[in-house]
Amino acid sequence: MNKTSIIALALFCFNLGIAQEIKNPKDTEIYEPVPPTVQPYGQNGVPSDAVVLFDGSNLEEWINSKDKSTPSWILNKDDKSMTIQRGQDQKNATIQTKKSFGSVQLHIEWKSPTKINGKGQQRGNSGVFLQGRYEIQILDNNNNDTYVNGQVASVYKQSVPLVKASVPMGEWNSYDIIYHAPEFKGKEIVKPASVTVLHNGVLVQDHFIIKGPTRYIGLPSYTPHGKGSIKLQDHGNPVSYRNIWVREIK
Ligand code: MG
Numbered sequence: 001m002n003k004t005s006i007i008a009l010a011l012f013c014f015n016l017g018i019a020q021e022i023k024n025p026k027d028t029e030i031y032e033p034v035p036p037t038v039q040p041y042g043q044n045g046v047p048s049d050a051v052v053l054f055d056g057s058n059l060e061e062w063i064n065s066k067d068k069s070t071p072s073w074i075l076n077k078d079d080k081s082m083t084i085q086r087g088q089d090q091k092n093a094t095i096q097t098k099k100s101f102g103s104v105q106l107h108i109e110w111k112s113p114t115k116i117n118g119k120g121q122q123r124g125n126s127g128v129f130l131q132g133r134y135e136i137q138i139l140d141n142n143n144n145d146t147y148v149n150g151q152v153a154s155v156y157k158q159s160v161p162l163v164k165a166s167v168p169m170g171e172w173n174s175y176d177i178i179y180h181a182p183e184f185k186g187k188e189i190v191k192p193a194s195v196t197v198l199h200n201g202v203l204v205q206d207h208f209i210i211k212g213p214t215r216y217i218g219l220p221s222y223t224p225h226g227k228g229s230i231k232l233q234d235h236g237n238p239v240s241y242r243n244i245w246v247r248e249i250k
Pocket of ligand 1: 125126127135137138233235
């Protein structure tokens with residue numbers, strides 16, 4: 001039995017009230033396994049073990065969700081961003097990662113269009129879909145109210161954000177998302193998905209237990225799935241994105 005196991009056993013016994021009193025501080029110290037080292041501000045300020053999904057140079061990590069074609073979005077080399085734009089066929093321009101993910105830490109930055117066009121859900125609407133199913137809402141909520149479980153940083157139609165932490169229209173927002181994928185056994189859900197979101201560094205979703213895939217109409221319910229793409233929604237508004245990276249949680 002290694003030392004970690006001995007300490008775990010001791011703590012287990014302690015919880016049962018049957019432990020011998022521990023008098024040596026070293027008896028509760030763990031030295032291995034040693035966690036791997038990550039450079040938090042690696043290349044371009046991104047953690048060294050992250051998967052870069054967009055750094056402003058190209059859209060090679062992305063495809064159109066509808067027909068898997070090359071995205072029609074505009075690449076803006078000047079500010080290393082990309083902006084939602086439909087192609088000539090006007091088909092929906094929602095994009096998704098080529099790679100599939102389970103549980104992740106996701107960093108993403110986004111900016112509302114500066115030209116005000118529409119109100120409520122029609123103003124600066126987009127969204128981040130985790131595993132292609134669970135939407136963290138993106139919306140220009142500045143001087144623009146809507147139902148609160150559909151406002152910016154909501155888990156759409158499921159969880160109202162704790163606060164609204166938007167920057168003014170035209171400035172860059174950030175989301176830092178900690179997402180744990182659901183677990184299934186056969187057709188049964190054994191552990192629902194959960195999500196924590198920081199909006200511009202402010203806690204807005206605190207380990208919310210997701211009720212199922214996002215639905216516009218009706219109540220959500222789970223169906224089993226494996227890893228999935230991260231989707232960025234085209235809702236008809238030219239929202240921009242930049243600096244997107246992800247770290248898989250194993
Ligand atoms: Mg949306």
